[in-house]
Amino acid sequence: MAENKPFKWEEMTAGAVVEHAKKDDIAILPLGAIEQHGPHCPNGDDSYNAIRMAELISRKTGVMILPCPMYGSHPYHHWKMPANIPLSYETHIALVTDIVRGAAVTGYNKFILLSAHGQVSSTIVAVHKLGLEGYFTLSLHWYDFLRDNKDVLDDWMWHADEAETSVALYLFPEFVDMSKATKGGGEALIDRKFIIAPGAPAKPGMMYHFEGTFARPEYKDPGLKTGVIGDATKATVEKGEKIVTRLVDHVADLIEDIRSRYKPGEKPPVM
């Protein structure tokens, strides 16, 4: 792990943030959610994932981290699950657009939205609204950005499962109780062969996992009593470290590409 301190907006002074933006105008916005994560992981799991991944990226690259709003919007099938507090889609879109507009006033011109929660369908709307206003914004979801971790994990990324719990064990073990980790369920309304699982490579004849209402409402799904989809018992800290290190390296690579093309203060020609 890198030694440098992460640049965290909420812990810095106004003057320090303005000076930082003059030298480096790339900012990461960690996006998570408040959502149940089974009997073994905390309700802030996705937000802690996004925050701590962003910290490692900032340590490695020196980019600014914008404060994580903690709450997120949720796909339709998460609503009514106990402990979930979903923002409406319009609220999430407005939140993201307002944060980017506000940070731009301070001098930031390139934004990376780092998601650790299944709300990409509304985050992408924010990206396009901001594009119409001339903002350069990239949206990536950590597990979709990694695409394929089958060399480390037995399964794709589901929910509070092997993947997510491994990452939690690496990034915030203080909130994880592996003695309560279980195997979960979850049903699809059509054959899974038509659905690209989170993090899975796409093949012909498949839809991305946000391109349909493929799931039963979680609170009515008999296989989802524990709130886990996948197998959390397979999680280990070693698997989490491998995945997170991979993610940090890919995002650092993306940041290097942006830096090589646009100097600090220079806006990519979105408009």
Ligand SMILES: [Zn+2]
């Ligand atoms: Zn999660």
